Amino acid sequence: MTPPDGPGQMTDHPITSDTIRVLGDRRSIRSYSDKEVTDAQVTAILEAARRAPTSGNLQAYSVVVVRDAETKEKLAKISGGQKHIETCPVFLAFVADLTRIEKAFQRHDGNLDNNNLEMGLMASIDASLVGMAAYVAADSLGIQGVMIGAMRNDPEAVAELLGLPFRTYVVFGMCLGYPAEAPKQKPRMAAEGIIHYERYDADKALAVVDTYNAELKAHYESVGKPTADESWSADVDKKYAQRPRDHLRDALKKRGFDFR
Template identity: 35%
Template sequence: MNQTIAQLHERKSVRVFTEEPVSASDERAILEAACQAPTAGNQQLYSIIVVRDQAKRERLAETCDHQPFIAKAPLVLAFVADARRWWRGFGLAGAKPREPGVGDFVLSCQDALIAAQNATTAAWSLGIGSCYIGDVLERGEEQAQILGCPRYVVPVTLLVLGHPTEGQRARRKPERASLDEMVFEDAYVDVSDEHLRADLGRRQGADLVDAKAADERLRAFCARKWNSDFAREMNRSVAAMLAAFDGGRRDGDVRGEGE
């Protein structure tokens, strides 16, 4: 196993940081690595916002499912899907571009998330931990306003970074699913009901031989995550984002401070 693959196996979410700041050189290295990520047609359909203003950090911590550690992180990076830059550039060149649509939005999201993953990998190689904040997909109108995102620029993930505490370094990384569960040949396969319950139950720490315990764990996880208020709000928010890209501004325009 080479060093890069080993670090991908070792990297885990870090939510508690020391007071040591992320140096300017490390920050630049992380941002430069992010911008080397694979991208659609070399367009880089994303932008990265380094959030330094403490008031904005506090608002993000509150709007992202009330998580105070966001405001305390040494480095906060917002990755935004940016279909605006090329759209504006085409117009300035007299190309008469169509309005960005839902496909452009999803492609921009892919670019932004791939860049964010490059950033986490680069950070880990520097001894810097990170945590993805998917909750930035909730309350999209507020997130866009906080980050000053105009039309066709949408926050899709937030990344907080810093040096892990000893406790975080020692914390065991949750076990990922086996390849047998995750990888198929040529086509997707719906596994048997029993196999699925056993696999997902094991992911929740239930004894493989205790089907009742597995079901109890799955029901609890469903209530906590899948059926939660934040999950329902996230779906409302993302639907509004898609509406803003579907034939222009309809009911769900998700914008920030200005056109």
């Protein structure tokens, strides 16, 4: 489908490539056509994604491919009723996975009982890099979707549903399918506040927020979504000021990850 705002912001830049165009045109897609996403396509996407760099070659991640309607329905429920999880043809769960590392430690009768923040971070970063690589690989085939952080609403329930062992948790999921919507691209904050050269400039970093609040407000209004005057700031304050998913540290500890 052709987006109403045409190709993305990056497309007109003098330096471009197929990959830059895929990234520059990207937007989250939450509505999917009936067109099938084949197993061969999923394999191609994941084999490409698995070339992502991985901390210390640990490969501390796994991916669970979900097509079963009942499982997706249950995952949607855990995610606060996100319908796109039910309606997407393929759902991928990106799992931080320390099981193989623990097995390596067992060579000297060791285990991961004393694992620390760094082990959990490495596995979570690995899973995230593979996830983003899969997202880009899928997009290059015309298959798009949205990432689902709401898997962390209830890591235990997700783990049980997907048969995950101790020392694993789903960092995020991903709905994939052929798009049946062409949403306008959501604007990003101005590069001058985000990209720094040689040294971080705190003034510039904060100065972009006011302009962005106005831009995001205009964006939401243009797509008929109500928003506050200070759109981004108000949203962030409302959604995240009250310690989101405050149970997460305990829940992940039960799954064998120590994020102390």
